[in-house]
Amino acid sequence: MEVVNSFMTWIFKSRIGQIQNFMKYPIESQNQIFDELITTAKKTEFGKKYKFGTIQSYQDFAEKVPVHDYEQMKPYIEKTMKGTQNVIWPTDIEWFSKSSGTTGSRSKYIPVSQESLEECHFKGGKDMLSLYVNNYPESKLFTGKGLTIGGSLAKNPLNDESDIQVGDISAVITHNLPLWVQFARTPSLEIALMSEWESKIEKTALEVMDENVTSISGVPTWTIVLLQRIMELKGASNILEVWPNLEVFFHGAVAFGPYRNLFRELIPSAKMRYVETYNASEGFFGIQDQRESDELLLMLDYGIFYEFIPLEEWEKEKPKVISLSEVEIGKNYAILISTNGGLWRYKIGDTVKFTNTNPYRFKISGRTKHFINAFGEEVIVENAEKAVQSASESTDALITNFTAAPVYFGDSKSKGAHEWIIEFKKMPSDREKFSQILDSTLREINSDYDAKRYKDLALTAPKIHFVEVGVFEKWLRGKGKLGGQNKVPRLSNTREYLEEVLKLI
Structure with a gap:
């Protein structure tokens, strides 16, 4: 050999x-x-x-x-x-x-x-x-x-x-x-x-x-x-x-x-x-x-031919698009690709930050939208909102806000999960049912999440904190971000926001 x-x-x-x-x-x-x-x-x-x-x-x-x-x-x-x-x-x-x-x-x-x-x-x-x-x-x-x-x-x-x-x-x-x-x-x-x-x-x-x-x-x-x-x-x-x-x-x-x-x-x-x-x-x-x-x-x-959209341009109707020769070190860019598979000026949804341009080296900085992809499940905000809506409608609940983040493997015998903090104006009639429907809806609309949840092989059922109105307002106020365009991050791939809110429960 x-x-x-x-x-x-x-x-x-x-x-x-x-x-x-x-x-x-x-x-x-x-x-x-x-x-x-x-x-x-x-x-x-x-x-x-x-x-x-x-x-x-x-x-x-x-x-x-x-x-x-x-x-x-x-x-x-x-x-x-x-x-x-x-x-x-x-x-x-x-x-x-x-x-x-x-x-x-x-x-x-x-x-x-x-x-x-x-x-x-x-x-x-x-x-x-x-x-x-x-x-x-x-x-x-x-x-x-x-x-x-x-x-x-x-x-x-x-x-x-x-x-x-x-x-x-x-x-x-x-x-x-x-x-x-x-x-x-x-x-x-x-x-x-x-x-x-x-x-x-x-x-x-x-x-x-x-x-x-x-x-x-x-x-x-x-x-x-x-x-x-x-x-x-x-x-x-x-x-x-x-x-x-x-x-x-x-x-x-x-x-x-x-x-x-x-x-x-x-x-x-x-x-x-x-x-x-x-x-x-x-x-x-x-x-x-x-x-x-x-x-x-x-x-x-x-x-693959690469183009990039500066992240601050992403939400614009006609965002500025630049070629590789124009990228700058330290800035976040969304990637566009044209490929020998037939994709043309295609948004892949990832963002990168260049660390060097001679040669071109980079780090993956995230997604163009909030998401959880800690275990390959690729849960985006739209998925989460649909799941919360379905669970709320089925349990006669009214929600005001939520955030979610991963629970990472703690040791060699543990498994991952998603942890949610959901704020209710009206609590669900059946909390267990709410949790089950949120989970099943995510599985129905997201095939990658479904695969990770299959028989609890990689992800166990979500952990949900049911909280009364006022928690997220208190969190925003504490960060000096109450009002205006400031919003609670729906999803995050890290536990930073979730841990901060948990301290207020």
Whole structure:
């Protein structure tokens, strides 16, 4: 295995020169991507509508093509899902990544072309390994297997007779990986793509606990659940007793900070490494490329053209949009992307703050709306408001305000939850019923929340504090923000606001 490790390390390091090239020439790299996207898509339905054939510059593109959110892209996406090709991208799109959190739909479906699969998602995975072995030349990563924890696939909901499949982006990627990668990963493809999470966790644990696992890739939430189960099955006090050669966890999707102490408990080794990635249904955007920094390198040759909206412009009817060359260090920007999967000037909903522009490095700063995404559940304000409204109507209650935040894993045996403070002008007739309906409504309208709540695997039932009118007013007054445009934050990914209000109960 040492020979294999040396050979694979050499192979992956060969990409470093190309990465250094776009780091050195970022704007030129983006200009090349822009030209390729416009030229390739000019004869699509979308390209003809917006006259891609006449676009000669970025300025032309910005003037001719409007900014799109999911609801505006949805007609083109659904037309493709129903069977019409060459709508947003010229090559056939046979895969759609399913994600939740949109304003008008329980789930959104992001097109994944063969180009975006290979030139973006696969390339991102390869570069993650390339940068890792370049930073840690002593690594023994390839002497064992990589554990990947992903989602599942399903039939096309708009045309179940078509060959198009939908699923979590992790499942789409896993299903299409080349054979040599399948050999190097665990668990088996059959288990990796299971849809029933309780059985999936159990079968994964049983299959992987006797493998020589050297790396883990996944979302912290499900990784914790799986590691806890493996330790139970093996009677181990920590995971290094099961996998002594484990050396790195490649993580993404949710902020890792709240989980760091728990992972140190599960994996008690100062040599354990944690590498952040920024990959989503829409594309693979960033990788932590330095040993001593948690900044992410913006990946500029993945078939994605980037634009940015300064956060203070976000709510404007015609916000100012800038190119990569215009961003400033320390400012918050909402991201727009045009991709080789057929998304055009698309709002992905994330915000970033650049920490460097030579090369372009950044940190994820949040979402364009308040949200809770501590466990990959992507609960947005609209979800919360619908759930509270449904619960109130069913229990004859009248609410005046609310806020919610995550309850993070406290130790290796605990589970996450959401904690709510809800202020009532009229208390619900049945508090237990109110809690149940709030929870069930969230599960109904948000598929990611539903997955995390399934059989309490990752999230337990919400904890709700029922309070009388006046608590939030007192909190706002104490912060000098009573009246005017000041509002109680509905949702937060940290417990800062919730803890402050709890002190007043």
